[in-house]
Amino acid sequence: MITLDTYKSDVECAWCPGCGNFGILQAVKRTLSELDIAPHQATMFTGIGQAPKLPHYMKINTFNGLHGREIAAAQGFRLVNLDQVVLVHGGEGGIYGEGGNHFVHAIRRNMDMTIVVHDNHIYGLTKGQASPTTERGEITSVNPRGVIADPLNPLALAISQSCSFVAQAYSADQEHTVQILKAAISHRGLSYVNLLQPCVTWDKHHTYTFFKTHTTKLGPGYDPRDRAAAMALVTDSDKLPLGVIYTNDRPAYDTYIDYKVTVDFGPEKMVKARQTLDRYR
C-alpha cells in the first residue's frame, strides 16, 4: 500500500516556518497516495525557486532544470514516456515570467500533464522582488514606492486560449487542494492549477488573513464548461475563486501521434502505455 511515508525524503528543508509550500507538499503526497501512484510512476519537473524545491522534499522521479524552463523539459519527456504521470511545479515568477512563453505554448499543445503554479505573488528565493502577479502599488524589496505595472491575469490568459483544465486552489485548504490536484491529474490533456500560497517572509499583503477573506469556493451550481462564465468569473469577481474554473474536451496532443511509426515503440508497449495513461481516469 502506498502511504505518505512512501514519498518520504531525508533532504533538510530550507523553507521558512509558515511557508505555504508545506501545505502544497503535503497535498501532493496525499494526492499521489490516494490515486495509488508510486514514486517511480511519476516524474516532477521543476526549475529554480522556493517552489521548485518541492521534489527535493519528497521521493519522486525528478528533473530539476533552469528557471522557467520546466515546461519545455516536461513536454519532451511526455512525448516519449507515456507510462509516467508528468507533473510540473514552479513559482509564478518562473512559469508566468521567465517561462511565460512555454506556458502559453503548452496550453496550445494540450499535452497530458499537470502544471501547478505556486502563486505567492513574489519572487521568493531571490528575496522579494515583484513577480508577474504582484499587484500595482505593492511595496517590495526593490519597489520602495510601489510596483508600477499591472499584474498578469494568468487564469484569464489560460481560459482565453481554451486550456483544457483550469483550476485554482489555496495551500492552506488541504482537503480542497487534494480534491483539485486529483481532478487535475485525472484530466486527459493539459491541466493547469494556480495554487495560491502566502509568502510569510517577503509578501506582507497576501497573508493567511488576506486569503481567508478574499477567496471563495465555487458552488455545485457552477458550470466549468461555460467559457464566457469562467472568463467573467476570473476578470470581474471581487473574490479569488477556488475550484475547477474551466474545462473542455480538447484531445490531448499524444492522441494525434502514431507512436508505431514515430518511434521504435512496438505495438505491445504501445497498448501498455495507453492503458497506463488511462489508469488514473
Ligand SMILES: Cc1ncc(C[n+]2csc(CCOP(=O)(O)OP(=O)(O)O)c2C)c(N)n1
Ligand atoms: C533566467 C533566469 N532569470 C532569473 C534567475 C534568478 N532567479 C532564480 S529563482 C528566481 C525567483 C523565483 O521566484 P518564483 O519563480 O516566483 O518562485 P518562488 O521562489 O517564489 O517559489 C529568480 C529571479 C534565474 N536563475 N534564471
